[in-house]
């Protein structure tokens with residue numbers, strides 16, 4: 001999608017008219033340049049109450065002498081915040097038909113830069129489909145959507161730069177979605193690493209380092225190795241550094257990247273197993289965030305680590321009963337090979353300490369239990385620092401990506417560290433509180449500052465995106481498939497201090 005901005009009144013292609021609930025006629029400010037036939041048709045629709053302008057509703061007018069139009073509801077004027085404008089923008093793209101054409105003019109007047117920016121953001125985000133694997137007739141191919149936003153005189157520069165940022169961040173969301181939607185025969189650990197490597201080439205200030213299987217074995221990354229060794233597609237760790245030469249502490253993101261989770265020897269049931277291609281959603285979130293930051297020219301230092309592996313059953317797979325030694329030196333008794341995300345993360349979190357980060361946030365499609373707790377409406381959010389947890393929750397609220405506070409309790413830590421033969425166990429004692437026991441397990445692998453034995457643990461948060469990375473039907477920015485959740489949350493958190 002191309003979005004341009006200008007204060008003129010002419011309408012290219014289909015007119016997009018955002019309206020508040022209760023509008024009984026086209027606002028005066030929108031009349032200039034509007035064909036009288038189209039204006040009177042819209043006025044009749046509004047007067048007769050045929051379009052109530054409820055939030056996200058749209059009505060198409062096609063075949064009018066005065067040109068094509070789409071009315072879009074912003075809901076009640078008093079409630080029309082940034083989220084409402086973003087949703088309305090997304091609704092335009094969701095409901096656009098071929099007959100509307102690809103040239104759209106969204107008309108605003110007297111609107112703030114922020115709300116127009118949010119409307120454009122919604123359009124940009126919703127303009128996504130994953131059809132790389134579909135044959136398409138040349139005749140069916142549409143050209144790129146070209147949107148013009150008409151604003152007031154003097155707003156164009158500020159609005160253009162706001163939209164440039166939204167476009168960069170949206171491309172990060174779309175990258176995360178592309179990675180997640182990619183079928184697992186093509187998205188395996190090395191394919192992800194190769195893509196990261198190729199991606200980094202376009203930026204002078206980005207560096208990608210790949211720790212391959214042999215190097216991971218040598219380094220003692222026992223968690224990553226144990227999960228990945230059962231697959232012909234060997235595991236790896238990918239490290240992204242943006243402005244890595246800058247000094248000082250920086251945010252550090254860690255992602256679970258299980259490119260397919262069969263459960264391993266603790267094999268999952270067959271139903272919906274195909275969805276386990278999304279089990280690399282955490283790594284996609286992290287890669288997408290790095291793209292959002294790099295493409296918008298973020299000047300601060302940010303590091304990300306993705307732990308990539310395919311969890312397969314095979315003669316070389318790990319077994320329930322195995323005890324493995326992780327990068328931290330701590331051992332884990334494997335009681336269920338389907339609890340593999342926490343194993344690869346144990347090495348990723350420990351590795352993060354090498355960068356002496358300001359904070360660590362991990363993203364993982366970690367537990368079915370989190371989906372039981374929160375459905376598809378919110379990500380589970382745990383932290384060893386209450387204020388930090390609140391900051392992330394608020395960053396999520398600011399961009400309409402809910403992350404809900406969950407408890408990190410000593411009792412859960414105790415449960416995960418009382419193995420008879422190892423330092424930790426990868427399964428809780430019972431099945432209750434499975435998302436919380438998983439978080440408590442991860443905490444065992446968050447290093448203290450400078451790895452000092454009695455030092456303070458690095459500020460850390462864990463985000464379980466099992467319910468929000470795909471299948472979230474109420475996410476207005478997404479039609480289907482991977483959602484790309486939390487790229488925007490992270491962009492907001494990192495760029496707003």
Ligand code: BES
Nearest residue numbers: 279336338339340365366367368369466
């Ligand atoms: N990738 C799954 C978690 C998952 C399940 C995400 C369903 C989304 C939907 C994870 O690796 C897993 O299998 N977790 C187990 C943990 C259990 C064995 C302690 C689970 O949630 O059942």
Ligand code: ZN
Nearest residue numbers: 261338339340
């Ligand atoms: Zn699993």
Ligand code: ZN
Nearest residue numbers: 258261279341
């Ligand atoms: Zn998994």
